[in-house]
Amino acid sequence: MPELSFQERAKLCACDAGRRVFETMARKQSCLSFNPDVTTKAEILETVRQVGAECCMIKTHMDVVSDFDDDLVAQLQKLSEELDFVIFEDRKFADIGNTAMLQYEHGHHRIASWSHVTNAHIVAGPGTVEALKKVGIPLKRGCLLVAEMSSKGTLADGGPYTKAAVEQAYAHEDFVFGFVAQRRITDHAGFLTLTPGVQLQKGGDAMGQQYNTPASVMAKGADIIQVGRGILNAPDRSAAAKEFRKQSWEAYTARLAE
Ligand code: 5FU
Numbered sequence: 001m002p003e004l005s006f007q008e009r010a011k012l013c014a015c016d017a018g019r020r021v022f023e024t025m026a027r028k029q030s031c032l033s034f035n036p037d038v039t040t041k042a043e044i045l046e047t048v049r050q051v052g053a054e055c056c057m058i059k060t061h062m063d064v065v066s067d068f069d070d071d072l073v074a075q076l077q078k079l080s081e082e083l084d085f086v087i088f089e090d091r092k093f094a095d096i097g098n099t100a101m102l103q104y105e106h107g108h109h110r111i112a113s114w115s116h117v118t119n120a121h122i123v124a125g126p127g128t129v130e131a132l133k134k135v136g137i138p139l140k141r142g143c144l145l146v147a148e149m150s151s152k153g154t155l156a157d158g159g160p161y162t163k164a165a166v167e168q169a170y171a172h173e174d175f176v177f178g179f180v181a182q183r184r185i186t187d188h189a190g191f192l193t194l195t196p197g198v199q200l201q202k203g204g205d206a207m208g209q210q211y212n213t214p215a216s217v218m219a220k221g222a223d224i225i226q227v228g229r230g231i232l233n234a235p236d237r238s239a240a241a242k243e244f245r246k247q248s249w250e251a252y253t254a255r256l257a258e
Contacts, residue, residue: 003255004189006223012190017116017142018177021086021192021224025056028084031218031248033057033194034241035090035228039064041072048076051231051241052083057117059088059226062109073114080116089115092146096124097131105135112139119144119180121156122165129168133175145169148181150197152208158185182212184221195222199230200243214244218251 004012010022025031032055036047044065048058058080062068080087089111093100100120104112111118112135120128122145132143147165149156156162166186169176178192179185185193199211214225225248227241234240 001187003258005256006252009189009192012188013177013192014173014190015142015175015177016140017086018190018192020116021057021142021177024084024086025223028056029249030054030056030245031222031224031252032241032245033059033088033224033226034231035059035061035226036232037061037064037228038232039066041065041067041069044072045075045079047232047237048079048083050237052079052085054238054241054245055083055085057086057088057224059090060115061090062111063091068109077114086116087114088117088119088144091115091118092121093118093128093132094121094123095128097127100124100128101131101135104132112136112141115141117142117144119146121146122161122168126168126171129172129176133172136175141175142177143172143175144178144180144192144194145176147179147185148183150182150195150210152204152210158182178223180226182217182220192223193221194224194226195220196226196228198225198227198244200240200247205229214247215251218248218255222248223252 006022006026010019013019034051034055036044038044145165147162180194195217197210202212204210227244231237231240
């Protein structure tokens with residue numbers, strides 16, 4: 001099957017937030033999502049200002065931010081408009097439906113109120129995503145399912161578990177618009193693949209993370225490369241983000257030309 005462009009794939013995506021992601025990627029010519037995994041509001045905003053212009057998406061873990069407040073959200077939303085990126089809170093909901101729904105809508109972070117995209121594990125069965133959807137759909141939010149992980153020894157490793165994630169996604173296409181995975185796991189072009197565990201050199205960290213290069217993950221069908229420390233720890237973050245963006249966009253255009 002020929003590879004479709006992100007513009008064409010936006011039309012095949014049944015989720016409002018998912019279409020917004022595909023359209024942002026096409027408009028900005030960026031397959032790069034950056035995660036500022038830092039623990040203060042000032043550091044998050046500083047790093048997003050440094051690299052947001054290169055990214056189609058900024059992925060957050062707000063539960064590690066010591067001084068999280070509503071103003072952080074307001075400033076991040078403002079930057080998302082100014083620099084044109086989608087906000088993705090990587091909350092990885094995993095509980096029974098009722099609890100996941102409460103966690104998504106309420107609590108300190110009120111994720112559904114500001115994050116365009118979130119994600120969920122499928123370990124608890126279909127109830128998790130069914131419940132998240134009740135909160136997310138009226139707000140035009142979208143969700144990715146964690147189908148495979150980048151870490152050593154993961155149980156989400158491409159077998160029946162990954163297949164079950166694909167089945168859940170098909171059942172909720174208006175809310176679920178793709179996967180966190182190490183490769184493309186379905187032929188449905190309206191679903192997007194976001195791949196974490198990416199650095200400019202293959203390798204890993206001391207706690208089980210495994211890294212592949214932008215070109216190698218794009219060749220396996222990634223649409224978005226998820227990069228954290230590869231940019232965060234670079235001497236020039238903006239230059240590093242430009243390089244990740246260039247390498248992944250070139251791999252995407254090469255895929256279109258095949
Ligand atoms: F689902 C996953 C996964 O399988 N691997 C990941 O690394 C999510 N992640 C996230 O991507 C993780 O929580 C980090 O926020 C990010 C990777 O950051 P790094 O600094 O590039 O290793």
